[in-house]
Amino acid sequence: MATTEHSTHQPAALSLYLLTFGMLMFLTLLTIFAGFQNFGMWSTPIALGIAAVKAALVVVIFMHGYSSSPLTWIIILASMFFLTIMLGLMLSDYMSRGWAM
Amino acid sequence: MSAIKETVQDHGQHHHKDLAHHFDTLEQQHDANTLGMWAFLLTEVLFFGGLFAAYTIYRYKYSAMFEEASNHLDIKLGATNTVILILSSLTMALAVRCSQTGNSLWTGRWLLITIAFGLMFLGVKYFEWKHDYHIHLMPGKDWSGKDWWHWQYAKKAKDMEKEAHSKGSAEHSFPDRKDVLADNDPSLGVRGIQESQQARLFFLLYFCMTSLHALHMLVGFVLIGIIAYFAYQGAYSPDYYSPVENIGLYWHFVDIVWIFLFPLLYLLGAHMGH
Numbered sequence: 001m002a003t004t005e006h007s008t009h010q011p012a013a014l015s016l017y018l019l020t021f022g023m024l025m026f027l028t029l030l031t032i033f034a035g036f037q038n039f040g041m042w043s044t045p046i047a048l049g050i051a052a053v054k055a056a057l058v059v060v061i062f063m064h065g066y067s068s069s070p071l072t073w074i075i076i077l078a079s080m081f082f083l084t085i086m087l088g089l090m091l092s093d094y095m096s097r098g099w100a101m
Numbered sequence: 102m103s104a105i106k107e108t109v110q111d112h113g114q115h116h117h118k119d120l121a122h123h124f125d126t127l128e129q130q131h132d133a134n135t136l137g138m139w140a141f142l143l144t145e146v147l148f149f150g151g152l153f154a155a156y157t158i159y160r161y162k163y164s165a166m167f168e169e170a171s172n173h174l175d176i177k178l179g180a181t182n183t184v185i186l187i188l189s190s191l192t193m194a195l196a197v198r199c200s201q202t203g204n205s206l207w208t209g210r211w212l213l214i215t216i217a218f219g220l221m222f223l224g225v226k227y228f229e230w231k232h233d234y235h236i237h238l239m240p241g242k243d244w245s246g247k248d249w250w251h252w253q254y255a256k257k258a259k260d261m262e263k264e265a266h267s268k269g270s271a272e273h274s275f276p277d278r279k280d281v282l283a284d285n286d287p288s289l290g291v292r293g294i295q296e297s298q299q300a301r302l303f304f305l306l307y308f309c310m311t312s313l314h315a316l317h318m319l320v321g322f323v324l325i326g327i328i329a330y331f332a333y334q335g336a337y338s339p340d341y342y343s344p345v346e347n348i349g350l351y352w353h354f355v356d357i358v359w360i361f362l363f364p365l366l367y368l369l370g371a372h373m374g375h
Contacts, residue, residue, distance in 0.1 A: 010201075017198065021191040024187045024190075025187065028183050028187065032176070035369075038372040039372075043372065047368060048361075048364070050364070051364055054360045055360055058190060058353050059353075059357070062190055062194045062356075064135075071132070072135055075142075076139060078143060079146040080146075083150045086147070086154055091161065094162070095161065
């Protein structure tokens with residue numbers, strides 16, 4: 001059986017990559033600008049929020065998440081799920097016990 | 102599209118030359134390759150996650166000193182490296198794209214350009230670490246609590262100067278170091294040692310996280326170099342570019358780690374404006 005069909009993953013437009021790069025640069029500037037503002041307790045959530053948007057851009061565009069199989073997305077989401085468990089449960093423990101240091 | 106060579110396999114069936122025997126189609130093979138790479142990256146997320154967890158806990162417990170310690174890092178160098186690394190991610194994406202369109206020459210070239218940007222990143226990091234080391238931020242024998250005190254003193258004096266200005270008095274005292282310490286808290290001696298230790302913890306995490314990240318880049322250079330060599334040999338085509346795609350996934354992952362490290366390490370205390 002001749003398998004002449006090639007992978008269905010077509011290359012994305014060059015402009016899409018350049019646009020993504022531009023957005024990553026913009027968000028880098030934004031995170032630096034935000035870092036110099038005093039948002040009090042919101043500083044870290046804002047910084048992490050911007051970083052998460054940047055990471056999402058890299059995953060979806062540069063890492064071809066937009067054309068990845070559902071199975072691959074399960075792995076991608078599982079990595080975040082397990083990381084959330086590790087950080088979330090540890091932090092909830094430390095925040096709720098009030099251990100003296 | 103270039104001519105597809107076919108070879109006769111043991112079943113007497115025609116297979117694409119790049120299709121492994123145990124896959125039905127090139128697409129299935131490609132998806133399996135991608136899935137495997139992502140499974141590896143999942144373990145990498147949790148590998149770095151351990152350090153991020155340590156960072157999270159101590160950041161939570163010693164947030165004030167983490168912010169002050171963060172002020173010793175150079176935001177300009179960190180930002181420069183962020184730009185360099187995102188640029189290298191772009192060139193890596195272009196390398197993968199060229200392999201998808203069958204442009205072997207530029208696949209190799211973009212890969213080598215990616216390595217060049219990576220080397221620039223580590224070059225900046227080298228001078229940054231060297232400076233950090235010289236100003237005794239490296240935890241260990243050379244960590245200088247004394248230097249830390251000097252810095253704390255300077256900060257306190259600056260605050261007093263500001264206070265004097267806000268009260269409208271032109272003259273302000275620049276008191277003896279002892280007075281500054283005694284002025285604030287009778288137990289400042291003990292607290293000072295604790296603060297020094299907490300700041301040291303920040304730098305321990307800074308060095309561990311940035312060097313684990315740099316180690317991943319060094320591994321990346323070797324792997325990208327190998328893939329670039331094969332690209333120049335013409336080993337990849339629009340039908341078979343998984344190795345390029347996978348080294349791309351690896352490199353973008355390294356970029357993502359830095360995207361989180363930059364604000365968490367460099368920008369904590371930026372708003373305090375030292």
